[in-house]
Amino acid sequence: DDNDLTGNRLQIPPLLEDQNPDPDIAAFTLTAQEGKTSFYLDQQTATTGYNGSFLGPVIRIRRGQQVYINVVNQLAEPTTVHWHGLVVDGHHDGGPHQDIQPGESWQPEFTVDQPAATLWYHPHFTWSTANQVYAGLAGLIYIDDAVSDKLDLPGEYGVNDIPLIIQDRNFNQDGSFSYQTTMMGIVPGQTILVNGTVNPFLPVNREKIRLRVLNGSNAQNFFLTLDDGSSFLQIASDGGFLPAPVSRKELFLSPGERAEIIIDFAGDNKRTQALVQNQKTLLAFAVSETVVSSEDIPEVLAAIEDIPVGPDVKTRQFDLESMGISGTINGKYFDMDRVDEEVTLNETELWTIRNLGGMMQAGGHPFHVHGTQFQIVSRDGRKPSAEEQGYKDTVYVAVGEVVVIKVRFTRTGLFMYHCHILEHEDNGMMGQFLVK
Ligand code: C2O
Ligand code: CU
Ligand code: CU
16 A cells, blocks of 8 residues: 555656757756755755756757757866767767866767667766766766557656666765765775665556666665566667567666566566665555556567677687775786777677676676677576676676677767776776777
8 A cells, every 4th residue: 555655756857958959959958956855755865967956967968969969067076977888979979088077068079870769878087986976966868769659568758667776875864965985995884875865655546657777876786676576578788679588587787777678567577666776675566556558578679780790700808906096907006098908890809808806805896898788698608697698888797707799889988997896997907098
């Protein structure tokens, strides 16, 4: 009975207004700003957000569209805005080289040239990415295309198509964020925010609900299940739809990864009342008695074009090692002035990523590559499981694991690869490559 529910109604980020009436062109303004947010009644937390006090609006764009974004920095410190998962030229990517000083603005532009997907955006300024994301700077990007138009999937924004940005945080007594790291490692947050909501519930009808989940945490992995142990369908990973829905009982997401899942409150998930992690509710569902009929989820979602590998394929190896909050890739700490790899445009490469472990909180690393969507070839020599067979931009590599990906770049410029544990990224575990 939803009257028994305590907590706060899940906040749904607004959709960012497209200021250009031409359907082939989109123009947006995104302002990074300081603010105050009430996560708890009677308490104010100093936060930052885009066009608001915490997190940012959803930027919704279409394949083929020409997109112009005016990014304004009203913070007291430099920032950048990186489009995570988007295939764009290096100088529009928003990495550490595209700094926006306080009071300045930046105007990236690009043509959307990739399949429908749920991507995201966040700061990427050297040494302050972790702090700026923790304070609230992050938002989602939705790409629509002809395939997503045709598929009969729940698609009513905020009603049965729900964004979920999951982040862990710690609070001080006075309501301020307590962001703690030590040389030894990262202090996990005791409170989980979903779209900036503490203890959230989501009202749903008895129908299929699509959740677009982003692990937007700095460092925490999430291992999500439903409270009644029932299964759900995963329909998309980082870079868009899977070839076919995958029935799952748990969803693992490391920092930076996304997944889209379908929960059927009229069918298989009739008894489901919450999305949980370790028996702790992350999101409660207030299920009404209103039955809304929805179409069956299609058995074929999208044809995934297999990235072709030639006979003399170029290979590279990336060895990850961490020590507390810092780490290296191939034994090197990040250097803005050093180009680590040179890559040829439009040529597929095989990249082998090895997690060699390390000292103090050695754990898995979510390895992320800018400017592309790649495919996983193998995980410890084995074919990846079904949910890892779609396009990815971030892949989790556990201690001792070896993951091979095939990757191809279709845009020129300077890009980053790094661990998406943001403290690792800020403290050395990043390299840069030039595509030409
Ligand atoms: Cu989410 Cu280098 O990025
Ligand atoms: Cu990225
Ligand atoms: Cu890492």
